[in-house]
Amino acid sequence: VTVTPAGLEEDNRPITLELIGTVTRIETGDINVDGSPEIYIYARDGEGTNLLAYSANRKKSLSQIFLPDLKDDAKNSAGYRGHDEFAVVENSLARRFPVFPEDESETKPTGKMRQLRYKLHPGEAGWVLRVDQTKEF
Numbered sequence: 001v002t003v004t005p006a007g008l009e010e011d012n013r014p015i016t017l018e019l020i021g022t023v024t025r026i027e028t029g030d031i032n033v034d035g036s037p038e039i040y041i042y043a044r045d046g047e048g049t050n051l052l053a054y055s056a057n058r059k060k061s062l063s064q065i066f067l068p069d070l071k072d073d074a075k076n077s078a079g080y081r082g083h084d085e086f087a088v089v090e091n092s093l094a095r096r097f098p099v100f101p102e103d104e105s106e107t108k109p110t111g112k113m114r115q116l117r118y119k120l121h122p123g124e125a126g127w128v129l130r131v132d133q134t135k136e137f
Contacts, residue, residue, distance in 0.1 A: 001041060003054060003062070011061035019052055021045030029088035032120040032127075034058070038065060040088060048082030048097070055120065055127045063126040067118070076116055076134055078102065092117040093129055099136065112136055 001023065004014040021043035028037045036056035043050045053065035070077045079099035087094050095116045098109035114136045118129035 001043075001052060003039060003041075005056070005062055007059070008056060008062070009060045015054070015062060017052065019043050019050065021050055024049070027088055029091075029093075031088060031091045031093060031118075033091055038120070038127075040086065040093065042086050048084040049086055051086055053129075065120065065127040065129060066123060067129045073131065076114065076131060079110065079112075079114070089117070092119055092132060094118075 001019045002014050002016040005012045019041070022045075023041060024044045025042045027040050029040065030037055032038075032055070036059050038053060038055040041052040043052070051067050053067070054062045055065055057063055070080055079102060080097060081100045082097065084095055084097045086096075095118065096113055099112040099114050100106065100109050114134065116131050117133040117135075119132040121128050121130050
């Protein structure tokens with residue numbers, strides 16, 4: 001995937017990264033409401049959807065947005081087996097997926113969905129998406 005910025009004040013060099021899967025959707029947003037856009041690229045592979053995202057820093061340059069691995073979040077990853085869907089919704093990034101039984105021999109989802117809403121925060125070397133809200137229905 002190549003992201004080619006335009007109109008940034010300092011750095012408009014293209015950024016090229018290898019992405020696993022097939023790009024299914026690209027959208028922009030401003031979920032940290034700083035007046036500079038972010039770009040969210042979604043790619044589907046065999047297990048779910050991968051996210052590649054960048055934020056414009058005060059309209060000067062791009063920095064990568066990091067989404068921590070859900071497996072490192074014991075509470076929100078319970079029953080997680082992929083099949084994610086992402087969307088920018090009301091100044092947040094929403095991630096929705098079916099909840100599966102804890103017993104891994106069970107192959108059918110429980111019928112429940114979990115939705116995580118992420119907010120964008122400054123990190124050490126870019127931006128980090130952190131869970132702000134969790135709903136299960």
